[in-house]
Amino acid sequence: SNGQVPHDKTLDNTLTLIKEGYPFIKKRVERYQTDLFETRLLGQKVVCMSGEEAAKKFYDRELFKRNGALPKRILKSLFGENAVQTMDGDAHIHRKLLFVSLMTPPHQKRVAELVMDEWQSAAEKWKGMEEVVLFEEAKEVLTRASCKWAGIPLEEDEVKERTEDFFEMVNAFGAFGPTHWKGRMARNKTEEWIKRLIEDVRDGKLDAEKGSAIYEMAFHKKEDGSMLDAHMAGVELINVVRPLIAVCIFIAFSAAALYNYPEYKENLRSGTETYFENFVQEVRRYYPFVPYLGAKVKKEFTWRDYTFEEEMLVLLDIYGTNHDSALWDEPNDFKPERFFTWAGGLFDLIPQGGGEASKGHRCPGEGITIEVMKTSLDFLVNKIDYDVPEQDLSYNLDKMPTWPESGFVMKNVREK
Numbered sequence: 001s002n003g004q005v006p007h008d009k010t011l012d013n014t015l016t017l018i019k020e021g022y023p024f025i026k027k028r029v030e031r032y033q034t035d036l037f038e039t040r041l042l043g044q045k046v047v048c049m050s051g052e053e054a055a056k057k058f059y060d061r062e063l064f065k066r067n068g069a070l071p072k073r074i075l076k077s078l079f080g081e082n083a084v085q086t087m088d089g090d091a092h093i094h095r096k097l098l099f100v101s102l103m104t105p106p107h108q109k110r111v112a113e114l115v116m117d118e119w120q121s122a123a124e125k126w127k128g129m130e131e132v133v134l135f136e137e138a139k140e141v142l143t144r145a146s147c148k149w150a151g152i153p154l155e156e157d158e159v160k161e162r163t164e165d166f167f168e169m170v171n172a173f174g175a176f177g178p179t180h181w182k183g184r185m186a187r188n189k190t191e192e193w194i195k196r197l198i199e200d201v202r203d204g205k206l207d208a209e210k211g212s213a214i215y216e217m218a219f220h221k222k223e224d225g226s227m228l229d230a231h232m233a234g235v236e237l238i239n240v241v242r243p244l245i246a247v248c249i250f251i252a253f254s255a256a257a258l259y260n261y262p263e264y265k266e267n268l269r270s271g272t273e274t275y276f277e278n279f280v281q282e283v284r285r286y287y288p289f290v291p292y293l294g295a296k297v298k299k300e301f302t303w304r305d306y307t308f309e310e311e312m313l314v315l316l317d318i319y320g321t322n323h324d325s326a327l328w329d330e331p332n333d334f335k336p337e338r339f340f341t342w343a344g345g346l347f348d349l350i351p352q353g354g355g356e357a358s359k360g361h362r363c364p365g366e367g368i369t370i371e372v373m374k375t376s377l378d379f380l381v382n383k384i385d386y387d388v389p390e391q392d393l394s395y396n397l398d399k400m401p402t403w404p405e406s407g408f409v410m411k412n413v414r415e416k
């Protein structure tokens, strides 16, 4: 029976989860000495699980599905309704290949080049400024670069507003109240805007290059050969631009890590690729971003003597798996050198999901994320010098998403 598995004894843990934030699952798997426990969230029975073996189960498409797993409030702010995140089976794989085709190594390289160009222009602008907040600058750099890459025209006077809207959709994911509503409004507005652009591409009023994200979304054919409606194509186009803006969080954490662990700067100055790669991987592992993922049980099965009932909601612990001492030596230390010997598992380093991107829901944007982080790190280490005034670089684990409190303030930024 399921009596053996720990049950969290409160009536409903929703408020506790929001209050504890990132470590909610990790705390309990440590307390109960298990990788699986049952609790109640939003009025329903939920299984929480953590670690590499749990991740392998979670990505078994015979056992789990995504449709119906995400609360409406997430779809109405972060993701958009009926998009790739909610799809299952062959229809999902077909849609997923569209995304994967837009994130190949040539695309990764192109995006990274555009991001470096934008950093260089930003540095020009900073010359007359007393101080800059890297987090805010990164958002704008990424919005400009990703719109250029995707083929989305952006007027100079709309950059600030569009930047905030993309960011507010991301910022809404762990929030109730005003932050959530901001995210919803930002989504509605952005969907309207992008839908019009899709229509313009289809009508030939807006030039789009074959192979660009806007073109490929506008003319994508579903499995049955029919086109996506313009709104849906727009939602999927937003699904490649919005997460790129979200990389600003990892960039702010990278800068904080450089400051807190200056011993790594020398290696990054002498510049071999592996040091960049390892530093970036450790930022993605160590710092919190995505807390958990949700899926629903497709058909009943038993694992660890626990019966997963059909339609049950299951959460996979992303933050905890990235800090699991069974997988990572001294998981709470920032140590990029650990990646010199990392075997490259599909279910251990999972800041952007596990498994294979083309066969499941794992993020297709990891290559782009890593290249953008590497180029931004190169910019910070090798292209500019700056002073770091006293500030609060701590981050709250009970705020989702989170980033260094001060946003990383830099003074007296100068070119090298």
Ligand code: HEM
Residues within 6 Å of the ligand: 084, 085, 086, 096, 099, 103, 239, 240, 241, 243, 244, 246, 247, 248, 250, 289, 290, 293, 351, 352, 353, 354, 360, 361, 362, 363, 364, 365, 366, 368, 369
């Ligand atoms: C899915 C994280 C950047 C596009 C995901 C998932 C996670 C994630 C956790 C869900 C995996 C799952 O449901 O199993 C992140 C993080 C990023 C990032 C932390 C860094 C800021 C990007 C970028 C792009 C992107 C740069 C595109 C250029 C997507 C798409 C999906 C996705 C389209 C949906 C995949 C699916 O449902 O099949 N991401 N991502 N992400 N990501 Fe990312």
